[in-house]
Amino acid sequence: MRWSKTYIPTLRQNQSDAELISHQLLLRGGYIRKLASGVYLYLPLMQRVISKFSQIVREEMNRAGALEVTMSVLCPAELWQRTGRYISAGKEQMRMKDRHDHEMVLCGTHEESVTSLISGEVKSYRQLPLNLYQIQVKFRDEIRPRFGLMRGREFIMKDAYTFDADEESFARSYQAMVDAYFAIFKRAGLDVIKVESDTGTMGGKAAHEFMFLVDTNAGEETIMISDDGSYAANAEKAEFRDLADVQIDAELQDMETVDTPGAATIEEVTAFLKVDATRLVKTLLYMADDKPMAAMVRGDRDVNEIKLKNALGCVDLEMATPEQILRYTGAPVGFTGPVGLEDMTIIVDPLVGELRNFVVGANENEKHILNTNVHRDFKPSQVTDITLAVEGDGSPVGNGRLLAKSGIEVGNTFMLGTKYSEALGATFLDASGEEKPIIMGSYGVGITRTPQAVLEKYHDDKGIIWPVSMAPYLVALIPLNMEKEEHVTVAEKTYAALRETGIEVLYDDRTERAGVKFNDADLVGLPIRITIGDKSLKEGCVELKARSEPGVELIPADDIIPAVEKMAQRLKQQ
RNA sequence: CGGGGUGUGGCGCAGUCCGGUAGCGCGCAUGCUUUGGGAGCAUGAUGUCGGAGGUUCAAAUCCUCUCACCCCGACCA
Numbered sequence: 001m002r003w004s005k006t007y008i009p010t011l012r013q014n015q016s017d018a019e020l021i022s023h024q025l026l027l028r029g030g031y032i033r034k035l036a037s038g039v040y041l042y043l044p045l046m047q048r049v050i051s052k053f054s055q056i057v058r059e060e061m062n063r064a065g066a067l068e069v070t071m072s073v074l075c076p077a078e079l080w081q082r083t084g085r086y087i088s089a090g091k092e093q094m095r096m097k098d099r100h101d102h103e104m105v106l107c108g109t110h111e112e113s114v115t116s117l118i119s120g121e122v123k124s125y126r127q128l129p130l131n132l133y134q135i136q137v138k139f140r141d142e143i144r145p146r147f148g149l150m151r152g153r154e155f156i157m158k159d160a161y162t163f164d165a166d167e168e169s170f171a172r173s174y175q176a177m178v179d180a181y182f183a184i185f186k187r188a189g190l191d192v193i194k195v196e197s198d199t200g201t202m203g204g205k206a207a208h209e210f211m212f213l214v215d216t217n218a219g220e221e222t223i224m225i226s227d228d229g230s231y232a233a234n235a236e237k238a239e240f241r242d243l244a245d246v247q248i249d250a251e252l253q254d255m256e257t258v259d260t261p262g263a264a265t266i267e268e269v270t271a272f273l274k275v276d277a278t279r280l281v282k283t284l285l286y287m288a289d290d291k292p293m294a295a296m297v298r299g300d301r302d303v304n305e306i307k308l309k310n311a312l313g314c315v316d317l318e319m320a321t322p323e324q325i326l327r328y329t330g331a332p333v334g335f336t337g338p339v340g341l342e343d344m345t346i347i348v349d350p351l352v353g354e355l356r357n358f359v360v361g362a363n364e365n366e367k368h369i370l371n372t373n374v375h376r377d378f379k380p381s382q383v384t385d386i387t388l389a390v391e392g393d394g395s396p397v398g399n400g401r402l403l404a405k406s407g408i409e410v411g412n413t414f415m416l417g418t419k420y421s422e423a424l425g426a427t428f429l430d431a432s433g434e435e436k437p438i439i440m441g442s443y444g445v446g447i448t449r450t451p452q453a454v455l456e457k458y459h460d461d462k463g464i465i466w467p468v469s470m471a472p473y474l475v476a477l478i479p480l481n482m483e484k485e486e487h488v489t490v491a492e493k494t495y496a497a498l499r500e501t502g503i504e505v506l507y508d509d510r511t512e513r514a515g516v517k518f519n520d521a522d523l524v525g526l527p528i529r530i531t532i533g534d535k536s537l538k539e540g541c542v543e544l545k546a547r548s549e550p551g552v553e554l555i556p557a558d559d560i561i562p563a564v565e566k567m568a569q570r571l572k573q574q
Numbered sequence: 575c576g577g578g579g580u581g582u583g584g585c586g587c588a589g590u591c592c593g594g595u596a597g598c599g600c601g602c603a604u605g606c607u608u609u610g611g612g613a614g615c616a617u618g619a620u621g622u623c624g625g626a627g628g629u630u631c632a633a634a635u636c637c638u639c640u641c642a643c644c645c646c647g648a649c650c651a
Contacts, residue, residue, distance in 0.1 A: 517611085
């Protein structure tokens with residue numbers, strides 16, 4: 001492609017609102033432009049990157065036996081109502097009405113569509129297993145879009161769906177996708193780790209995320225990894241072993257209400273009563289689907305709201321406002337306790353459950369109760385893990401300690417079970433003639449966010465350094481002076497030769513000065529650069545340079561093709 | 575949804591406090607010179623000052639409303 005015939009609007013200055021280096025590079029390099037908050041347009045270079053990555057994904061999916069289809073971005077709302085997600089997807093779902101006033105949704109994922117596609121057609125175990133995938137636009141009306149392609153409202157995703165007759169078969173289907181994912185990200189130049197994650201609105205039994213670890217502020221998610229490598233989960237999901245030195249009394253003592261003037265926070269109460277935070281229990285009031293409930297964690301700990309939400313099985317979970325706290329407990333913020341909160345759900349963390357004689361709020365201004373005990377003094381509705389794991393906690397498996405890392409989610413896999421097949425009547429007859437719901441899985445890869453994630457790693461202060469597998473073109477061909485006939489003659493000849501060999505080349509035929517061309521080439525980041533200028537032409541040579549390496553090779557103009565091929569081969573190995 | 579901020583030529587910004595009819599850099603166009611790391615000189619084009627309403631002799635500037643975009647938060651008793 002000739003630079004003069006394509007559209008690569010590079011920018012000299014940074015767009016002020018681009019936070020991440022990868023986002024800035026895409027903007028400055030002429031890869032993307034923003035149309036609206038969280039909505040981006042892909043320019044010719046980006047389109048080629050998307051094609052490259054899509055092709056990698058296709059090859060690995062096809063290799064794993066998946067079949068490509070395309071499902072509409074639109075879906076009748078009715079299907080989402082039947083699975084219950086019309087409500088649970090909440091405000092994130094883009095909705096609209098057609099001219100007949102029929103409710104439609106713009107899909108953020110396609111479980112409903114794909115399940116409806118196969119239900120009614122797939123009726124026998126002989127037709128299973130089945131794996132359908134597509135590469136499609138998705139819409140999610142994010143609360144706060146940010147980080148460019150990383151968290152947009154519209155994005156492209158590869159989503160696959162497996163259908164199996166039994167758990168054993170499903171386990172094979174799931175593993176095949178996990179294997180495919182590692183292969184995909186490896187080819188894209190990313191080292192990823194697989195972590196356990198929450199299933200969110202997707203539902204189902206279990207899920208994993210494929211995370212690319214970063215040191216920068218680009219991480220959109222915290223993940224907890226055991227230092228012995230035995231465990232990895234995102235922070236929402238992470239379980240842990242508590243290593244705190246907690247003193248458990250032998251005898252239960254009698255409750256005692258004491259004045260704690262001016263002591264509302266954990267720090268103030270521990271200082272005032274001169275007790276350790278592990279002897280205190282926080283009682284947090286939440287509104288779960290508009291009903292008040294109390295969550296209790298040890299004083300030195302914080303609530304993991306995702307765990308809490310899962311324990312409650314609610315859709316909406318919000319902390320109660322000070323006014324609500326006053327209304328439901330009779331005391332201002334800071335003095336909530338479980339004693340006397342009879343008519344609301346109380347969820348107690350196991351770390352609280354094992355304590356004896358702990359301190360809680362008295363539901364009275366500036367008063368706390370000493371020597372409170374679970375069961376004796378109040379009845380928990382449920383004792384279950386609702387505590388947020390933090391760095392330094394023990395790994396839930398083995399003897400390791402958890403480390404907090406920042407990561408970018410580039411893929412995910414969900415064990416959906418039969419949630420969608422049951423809701424939408426996707427059933428089959430097994431070998432014994434029994435009707436059963438199909439066991440499903442769903443698997444996503446971020447087609448637009450992954451290239452941006454790649455850039456968080458592959459860049460320097462001059463611009464992008466694409467891995468060969470993801471680059472929009474392999475070679476940047478740069479004649480330094482378009483007014484010199486010799487430069488142009490050699491460049492045109494080299495351009496023709498490269499194209500004949502099938503090498504993807506971007507030929508900078510603009511009548512720009514050398515500095516402009518060099519800077520644009522560095523910014524755009526093609527893996528290999530061929531420079532044609534007086535210095536080397538004197539010796540009948542052109543210059544060959546890898547974007548990722550400092551050195552320059554002089555190659556006789558007629559031998560350039562094999563030299564490029566050799567360099568490409570070498571770069572691919574890295 | 576709460577808080578903060580920003581909207582001025584294609585891009586990046588100044589001007590707003592203290593009202594007087596819009597400016598800088600880059601880019602763009604033309605010409606000459608220059609030509610291996612974002613050229614120089616000359617000439618030139620491009621602005622409903624986000625939108626609506628109001629105050630005033632006069633509004634980018636003051637007031638009211640509104641829209642868009644960005645950042646932070648929506649986190650602990």
